[in-house]
Amino acid sequence: MMMLKLWRPSMFKIKIFFNLLVIVILSSCGQDYNSNSNDAEVYSDIGITPGSNLYEAYTLMQTKCFACHGKEWRGLTTSQMWIDKGLIVSGNPTNSSIYTSLTNNGGDMPKNPYPPLTRSEVLTIKNWINNP
Numbered sequence: 219m220m221m222l223k224l225w226r227p228s229m230f231k232i233k234i235f236f237n238l239l240v241i242v243i244l245s246s247c248g249q250d251y252n253s254n255s256n257d258a259e260v261y262s263d264i265g266i267t268p269g270s271n272l273y274e275a276y277t278l279m280q281t282k283c284f285a286c287h288g289k290e291w292r293g294l295t296t297s298q299m300w301i302d303k304g305l306i307v308s309g310n311p312t313n314s315s316i317y318t319s320l321t322n323n324g325g326d327m328p329k330n331p332y333p334p335l336t337r338s339e340v341l342t343i344k345n346w347i348n349n350p
């Protein structure tokens with residue numbers, strides 16, 4: 219009986235300890251997840267200013283184009299790099315393959331099974347090329 223009385227409180231303490239441990243682990247995971255999924259922070263890390271025309275176009279192409287072109291395009295983190303690769307001509311969308319390749323503009327990008335860009339997505343690309 220004595221043993222049981224002494225044992226019970228310590229068992230309780232152990233339970234509290236593990237509950238707190240779980241809370242600490244979960245909350246630290248939450249913090250890691252939040253900081254890693256903070257897009258603005260990540261893109262500024264690779265040199266793309268959040269909110270810039272390049273940022274809008276890059277993040278759009280990341281979801282619509284990088285599945286196939288990511289290997290060659292992911293590293294193009296300044297507009298000058300896109301210009302140097304001949305993928306865009308500054309101020310000239312209709313001479314930029316990134317623009318003319320779009321389904322909406324007579325091309326066939328993004329290829330199946332990806333749906334064509336929406337009007338506003340096409341505008342995002344156009345705005346960037348006009349002001350890279």
Ligand code: HEC
Nearest residue numbers: 279282283285286287315316319325327328329330331332
């Ligand atoms: C499902 C895969 C896939 C996706 C998604 C995709 N592409 Fe392509 N793309 C290709 C392939 C494959 C080629 C090789 C040439 C071809 O088959 O036309 C290509 C070629 C190109 C070319 C060079 C040839 C041309 O047509 O001028 C451009 C520019 C291009 N893609 C732009 C884009 C853009 C911009 C997006 C996103 C809006 C995109 N692609 C999304 C597969 C894809």
